Amino acid sequence: MTPTLIVGLGNPWRGDDGAGPALIRWLRRRPLPAGVGLREQPADVLALLGAWEGWPRVILVDAMRSGASPGTLRRCDPVRPLLGEGFRHASNHRLGLADTLELARVLGRLPPLLEIHAIEGADFDSRAGLSRPVARAVVRLGRSLREELLAA
Amino acid sequence: MTETRTIKVDALARVEGEGALKVRIKAGAIQELEFRIFEPPRFFEALLRGRPYGEAPDITARICGICPIAYMMGASQAMEDALGVTLPDELIALRRLIYCGEWIQSHVLHAYMLHAPDFLGFEDSIQLARAHPGVVERALSLKKLGNQLMEAVGGRAVHPVNLRVGGFYRAPRRAELQALVPALERAVEDSRETLRLFAGFDYPDYRTDYTCVSLRHPGEYPILFGRLISNRGLDIGIEQFPDHVSEEHVARSNALHGHLRDTDSYLVGPIARYNNNFDRLSPLAREAAAEAGLGPVCDNPFQSLLVRAVEVLYACEEALRIVRDYREPEASAVAIEPRAGEGHGCTEAPRGICYHRYRLDDEGRILEAQIVPPTSQNQRQIERDLWGVVEAHMDLPDPELQWRCEQTIRNYDPCISCATHFLKLSVERD
Numbered sequence: 111m112t113p114t115l116i117v118g119l120g121n122p123w124r125g126d127d128g129a130g131p132a133l134i135r136w137l138r139r140r141p142l143p144a145g146v147g148l149r150e151q152p153a154d155v156l157a158l159l160g161a162w163e164g165w166p167r168v169i170l171v172d173a174m175r176s177g178a179s180p181g182t183l184r185r186c187d188p189v190r191p192l193l194g195e196g197f198r199h200a201s202n203h204r205l206g207l208a209d210t211l212e213l214a215r216v217l218g219r220l221p222p223l224l225e226i227h228a229i230e231g232a233d234f235d236s237r238a239g240l241s242r243p244v245a246r247a248v249v250r251l252g253r254s255l256r257e258e259l260l261a262a
Numbered sequence: 263m264t265e266t267r268t269i270k271v272d273a274l275a276r277v278e279g280e281g282a283l284k285v286r287i288k289a290g291a292i293q294e295l296e297f298r299i300f301e302p303p304r305f306f307e308a309l310l311r312g313r314p315y316g317e318a319p320d321i322t323a324r325i326c327g328i329c330p331i332a333y334m335m336g337a338s339q340a341m342e343d344a345l346g347v348t349l350p351d352e353l354i355a356l357r358r359l360i361y362c363g364e365w366i367q368s369h370v371l372h373a374y375m376l377h378a379p380d381f382l383g384f385e386d387s388i389q390l391a392r393a394h395p396g397v398v399e400r401a402l403s404l405k406k407l408g409n410q411l412m413e414a415v416g417g418r419a420v421h422p423v424n425l426r427v428g429g430f431y432r433a434p435r436r437a438e439l440q441a442l443v444p445a446l447e448r449a450v451e452d453s454r455e456t457l458r459l460f461a462g463f464d465y466p467d468y469r470t471d472y473t474c475v476s477l478r479h480p481g482e483y484p485i486l487f488g489r490l491i492s493n494r495g496l497d498i499g500i501e502q503f504p505d506h507v508s509e510e511h512v513a514r515s516n517a518l519h520g521h522l523r524d525t526d527s528y529l530v531g532p533i534a535r536y537n538n539n540f541d542r543l544s545p546l547a548r549e550a551a552a553e554a555g556l557g558p559v560c561d562n563p564f565q566s567l568l569v570r571a572v573e574v575l576y577a578c579e580e581a582l583r584i585v586r587d588y589r590e591p592e593a594s595a596v597a598i599e600p601r602a603g604e605g606h607g608c609t610e611a612p613r614g615i616c617y618h619r620y621r622l623d624d625e626g627r628i629l630e631a632q633i634v635p636p637t638s639q640n641q642r643q644i645e646r647d648l649w650g651v652v653e654a655h656m657d658l659p660d661p662e663l664q665w666r667c668e669q670t671i672r673n674y675d676p677c678i679s680c681a682t683h684f685l686k687l688s689v690e691r692d
Binding site: 157159213 | 306315324326328367371374386391392394398399402405406409419420421584
């Protein structure tokens with residue numbers, strides 16, 4: 111299995127923005143193969159450039175607000191339009207994810223394999239806890255990632 | 263001329279979180295100028311009520327992802343004040359060390375990635391990276407060092423887990439900190455290079471006679487401790503903060519404006535600290551400031567870029583000094599007995615003084631909390647600056663004027679996420 115770092119982005123105190131960290135905590139409570147790293151990144155997205163150094167494969171998980179129904183899961187490859195112009199982040203990452211990835215690309219610091227999983231959020235108000243659809247989506251995504259990693 | 267120009271930016275680029283700006287000009291005069299920040303109504307202060315005192319650092323750390331240390335230190339010190347606890351020097355040194363890490367990573371990110379592009383005619387740090395990859399690599403290296411300091415003492419760079427009221431859960435071993443010496447020495451050099459680079463920028467000639475409010479300490483450039491002073495005669499203990507600073511809920515903005523008694527607007531942050539404490543900087547930092555064209559007082563908000571760079575240099579030197587002198591403490595934390603009381607904590611976050619006050623019951627549970635972040639104190643000053651900049655540049659075409667306004671706001675490195683909810687982006691022009 112290719113060593114894989116899974117990063118959950120988002121602020122757990124802004125409602126559904128906490129989807130990423132919630133996924134990491136879900137995965138942490140379950141056995142995973144050796145070679146899987148887990149990381150919560152509630153802020154400071156730019157620090158990823160240092161954090162993912164040396165990992166051949168990186169999976170980023172974050173909340174999104176795209177107009178899809180809450181709990182919708184989307185997977186994307188960073189070169190696709192999802193992270194192009196006009197994409198705004200439903201969180202207060204200091205340098206947005208799109209900018210950070212583009213910066214990494216310009217500097218030649220993207221990991222060899224990178225995929226992004228986004229979960230459509232419903233509510234990003236200041237509060238702790240996920241909305242129901244997002245909490246269920248976290249479990250769905252967690253199960254799917256875990257199955258894939260165990261099968262590899 | 264009766265034509266009305268409206269410049270409205272519903273979300274500002276390259277500031278932490280999001281804020282909004284509206285300027286209305288008619289017949290060559292400013293009719294309306296609002297810098298709006300939206301704040302979730304007292305979310306954290308309400309959340310703290312009823313919680314045990316020990317939870318305050320961890321809860322308040324979530325207020326800001328970039329400066330969690332400022333909140334953890336303010337909260338810890340306020341609780342220690344309430345509970346009659348003092349920390350030994352070794353633990354205070356560790357706190358100062360981790361705080362240096364926070365200053366470094368916060369200032370570097372702002373200066374290089376958010377602010378410097380303005381001076382180079384780039385739209386963002388990506389354009390900067392394309393044109394000058396080495397410059398951005400240096401920024402990342404400095405920022406990484408800041409994060410490493412926070413990890414070494416705090417256990418984690420974002421929302422450190424090792425800090426508590428009374429000290430730490432675990433004190434780092436001397437060898438763990440010594441391992442950072444080579445990186446720290448490089449960082450001192452990188453900071454000097456940073457100042458040399460920034461010294462070459464063109465700074466708009468805009469001057470303000472600020473009322474500068476900061477901590478002042480008899481023996482050091484203030485980070486954790488000091489009296490609260492201004493350049494206009496204010497000199498009080500931090501426990502008198504609530505008597506002198508009131509929070510005004512301004513109708514147009516959900517953020518609270520900090521209002522200093524008998525003063526129209528005031529400034530907190532790097533320029534305020536620098537102006538009030540230039541003599542407390544290290545000789546190297548003072549020399550590097552002079553080389554970069556700064557005197558002992560800076561009155562140009564655009565040169566906040568230089569002042570931040572000076573503070574990065576100082577913080578790297580200070581961290582190196584602390585690491586070299588570090589002696590493992592006998593205990594990682596001081597013992598505490600919960601009791602009723604009220605306590606105050608005020609420290610210099612990267613963006614300026616951050617004040618905490620708590621009242622505790624007999625069991626040490628929080629009855630009341632008050633937190634005043636630096637950016638809410640700078641609100642009115644930011645608006646004053648915007649007024650001046652718009653008046654001075656009214657003849658510019660709208661897109662350029664808008665960019666100047668955004669740049670003016672960026673001068674303050676406002677941490678809008680210390681207080682806010684985010685907005686959708688839209689730009690309108692009448």
